Ligand SMILES: [Fe+2]
């Protein structure tokens with residue numbers, strides 16, 4: 001039976017697939033491939049929205065009391081990710097059919113910033129939060145959390 005930490009790790013791998021695609025489309029020369037940037041960005045938003053809810057509504061509350069400082073840091077990183085998503089969303093919404101050099105530079109900057117923030121957060125969870133949760137939570141608790149997270153749908 002799957003543990004809550006493994007469920008979260010699996011979802012990180014899915015998000016990373018689209019982060020790779022996003023980076024690839026952003027650094028493409030001579031110009032970013034905008035349609036692909038949009039595609040991967042939407043996929044990241046959809047996956048991250050549900051993933052963050054699973055963490056914020058189910059996983060984080062179950063471990064928060066054990067290390068409030070670490071969890072506060074995770075909350076802050078979620079907020080940073082959401083802010084970076086909003087910034088990129090706003091830019092893409094206003095991007096003209098034929099973007100200027102300046103628009104594309106900004107797209108490149110905001111896209112790579114989102115990538116960096118989300119990667120940093122995934123690493124923080126996998127290096128610090130999840131191994132510690134694996135040691136601290138009982139197996140039955142981990143399973144019960146996984147079942148609740150599985151039931152949560154957007
Ligand atoms: Fe998270």
Ligand SMILES: [Fe+2]
Pocket residue numbers: 008012051055122125
């Ligand atoms: Fe996560």
